[in-house]
Amino acid sequence: MNLQEMNLREKVAQLFTFPAFASALDEDTRKLVTRLKAGGIFLGTSALIRPRQVGELCRDLQQASLEEGSGIPLFIAADLVAGAGCKLREGAVHFPKNRAIGAGGDEALAYESGRITAEESLAMGVNFNYSPVVDINNNPLNPVIGTHSFGEDADTVSRLGRAVIRGYQEHGMIATAKHFPGHGDTHVDSHEALPVLPFGRERLESFELAPFREAIRGGVDAVMVGHIAVPAWDDSSLPASLSYTLTTGLLRERLNFQGLIVTDGLSMKGITNQFTLEEACVRAVQAGADILLATVDSYEQAESVLEAVVTAVEQGEITEARIEESVRRILQMKQKYRLTAEQYQFPDISTDRLNSPASQRISRALADQALTPLRGLQRGVLAGEPQEQPWILIRDEHTAGFAERLRSGLPNLREESAPSYEGTLALLSELPEDARVLLAVSHNKPMGEAFTEAADRLLGSMREGLWIHFGSEYDVRERSAPCLLAYDRAPSLQASAAAYLLGEEKVTIVP
Structure with missing residues (x-):
């Protein structure tokens, strides 16, 4: 179907990406595609379990769209910000998060992470990645971006963001630079309230916008606009x-961006x-978005939001030309990525192409480069x-790997675990002062000073105390215990x- 053959409702529907409501194609999700004729479907965590399951869901969605819906293949999107395996329970590569990649600084390996993510995602049928985050996280109090960012400076974020984008797009998956115009130097989570960038235009131009400008120069095909107020501009x-x-x-x-403008999830607070x-x-739509990430929780709500845009056009609040402008971009992008009825090929759902030893070595090489010893901690200390x-x-349950x-290198290791990092304090406090202690904790957001001060004090009271931190650098920078900073809890990290503590050699990748 081309633009001239569409009625108003079908044009508007191409702008909408709705969430899949289940891990298999249920009736309500099917109706999003066949009755509403949506242009895209977003796969959240509940729809991402195993590669074969994702592949079957994507196949069924595309078949429904081609045979009973718009006749046009869907954008099938996901937030695979750390590899296809970061949201799945098993079966694909889970890379270190961007902050760890930033610590290593290797553009070639960053590109490879993008390539592997694209190849594994497309093997399952996911063609649109809402990644990478190109926000510059220079605010220790930021509750949401943190380790999703490549780092604290514009150059690191720009270089590595471009490398990952190239890796995705040169291997057939649409990349999305987010969260425009920059969510790094905020202290409010837009899932909960509206963050404000309070800076002047000069600062915003030279800092927040720099990675987006570079991503656009590098040919990124989508930019996600965040829910962030910027009084200096509006x-x-x-x-x-x-x-x-x-x-x-x-x-x-x-900024002369000619690709797709995507909203962040519109149900965020x-x-x-x-x-x-x-x-x-x-x-x-009035603002200029091409794709509305309408994170509804029911078919009825999806129908309501689509009807609201149709009505706005019928009542003159939005021109039909404005809708057609976005539909044209969407159809051109679908053409570019072979998402047309004539070109589309269903994934073969072969799990043999996923999680290969070679791909795992890339993840491990990224992890080895990322590790940052602090305060004199030496390789091979154990x-x-x-x-x-x-x-x-002493560890939390997320550090089982x-x-x-x-244990394989220290067969006489004693071990105690708690359900989360908070519970490790009680375990530490019960140990005698002549103990030799390893504290391994993880969290995907800053832990807060109350915990980190107490943990540092307890480690300092022991005969020996080492901290292995699978979390934010801001938790451990100002502490005193020797620390191995790993940034996040990806399996490779x-x-x-x-391996670092046991004195084993780094994994190296020969170009």
């Missing part, structure tokens, strides 16, 4: 995602604290240890951390 304090000044004036016109989902969808004074590992790998 004194109405509208979220950027609903602001014509920011979405069209700044991104489309000033940064939006819904002010607007209904229906109002938000209308305002996002190698050749005498048996009479065993180390005690690290513990398993460590857990294996690398154990």
